Structure formats: structure tokens, C-alpha cells
Amino acid sequence: MCGATIQLLRSPCERATISVVPRRCVMLAVMLVLGASVAARADVYTWTDGEGVVHFTNIKPSGGGGKWKKVQWAGPDFGSKASAKRGSCERCDKVPATDTSPERFHRYDQYILEASQLYRIPVPLIRAVIKVESDYDTHVVSSMDCKGLMQVHPAVEVDMGAQGDIFDPRTNIMTGTRLLRWLANRVDGDLVLTIAGYHAGLGSLAKFGYTVPPYAYTRQYLKMVLERYYQYKTEEQRALAAGR
DSSP, X not given: OEXXXXXXOOOTTOOTTSOOOOOOOEEEEEEEOTTOOTGGGSOEEEEEOTTSOEXXXXXXXXXXXXXXXXXXXXXXXXXXXXHHHTXXXXXXXXXXXXXXXXXXXXXXXXXXXXXXXXXXXXXXXXXXXXHHHHTTOTTOBOTTOOXXXXXXXXXXXXXXXXXXXXXXXXXXXXXXXXXXXXHHHHTTTOHHHHHHHHHHOHHHHHHTTSSOXXXXXXXXXXXXXHHXXXXXXXXXXXXXXXXX
16 A cells, blocks of 8 residues: 655745634645545545544555544445536536636646645645536636636635636635635644535534534535545656656
């Protein structure tokens, strides 16, 4: 098993308008099998050890030990983003993704890297959120009026102090990544809760004791983002290895 480790930390570059409660730093140990199929990554298990390290694995722990807890599972609620909308058109995008150009997947790399460096959020996580939220189409508008690459809600625009047109790729990516940082600060850098909070909101996390909310759409979203995160993280590692 090959291990990948990321660390979500407080950024010293955050604007003073965001109230950040100092928290201890938490290392997130993300364990995955390189080359595993999508189906094999359907379930994710988590455990926090005595050192405060939060471990995640997509391999079912042997022995049935009580320290591991499954945070998501496969089932009829999971699938593609399109399948989530079938029979529920109140969730259909007002302006759906139509950009099919392969170039779109790397068109905004400079802004993603800039946001990653400023807010210290891993590039693969930002890319995963963009892929699931908009499929890299800047014009998408959801049924809830979330806009652009990272599907920024109008209230988030205000709360995160967005400057300029939210459909602008750089503005959108900086705003969405800042929200990821804001959420990460409030859940001790927990990767799974940061992703779940991006979809369901911090209030939903608090309502359920800072665990993944029992919402089918949120759990589906979490699964899709984690799968893309694993994919992009693996690609990043291979690119780094090839460049050595």
C-alpha cells in the first residue's frame, strides 16, 4: 500500500476579516492503493490516533477493530452527478456545463496554484472540487444560484469578500479555495469534514456533532470529490517522480 500525506494548516496570508480560532495542527494521513478501481474506493474508513493524526483508508480494516469508522459507503444513493438529478429537477443546473474542450482541465492551472499557495490547500483538492462542481465550465449556474468553477453561493461571495465578477476564473477559484481554508480551520483540518462542509455548510456539520451529515447528496458529493482527489494526487505524484 502506498501512502499519501497532506497537511491542512492555517494560512498566514488570510485576511483579517475572517475570524480564525487558533487550533492545533492536524496531519491527515490519506492511505490509498495506487491504480485501484473506482469501485474499490467506494468505502472510506477513518481513525484518529493518539498523536492526533487522522488516518483514512479505502481498504476495509481487517479484524473488525472498533477504532476504525466508515465515513461513507457505496449504494443506490451514489453514482454520477447526473444520476443525482434524475427525477429531481429542482436540483438541475439553471445553466449546465457545456464546455467539452479537453484544454479546460488545465486552462486554470495558474489560478489553482496561486490559490493553493495563498491558502495552503492542496492542488489536487481544489481540482477535485472544481471537477465535481462544474466540470471545469466557468458558466455553470446551479438551481441554488451557485456560480462558476467552484459553484460559489451569493452568500459566500459576501462572506469571503469576493472582489470582482464571480464568473471570472481567478476570482471564483480564490473565493472557493478561501472557503475551503475557512472550513478546514474550523474542523481541525479534517479533510472529509472540509469537503462535506463545502457541500452542506458548517451549520450542518455542527448540527450532527461535526460528523458527515446523513444527507444522500452530501455523501454522494463526498465520494465523488474524494475519488477525484485520489486520482489527481496520484497524477501529481507520478509527474513529480517523472521529473526527478
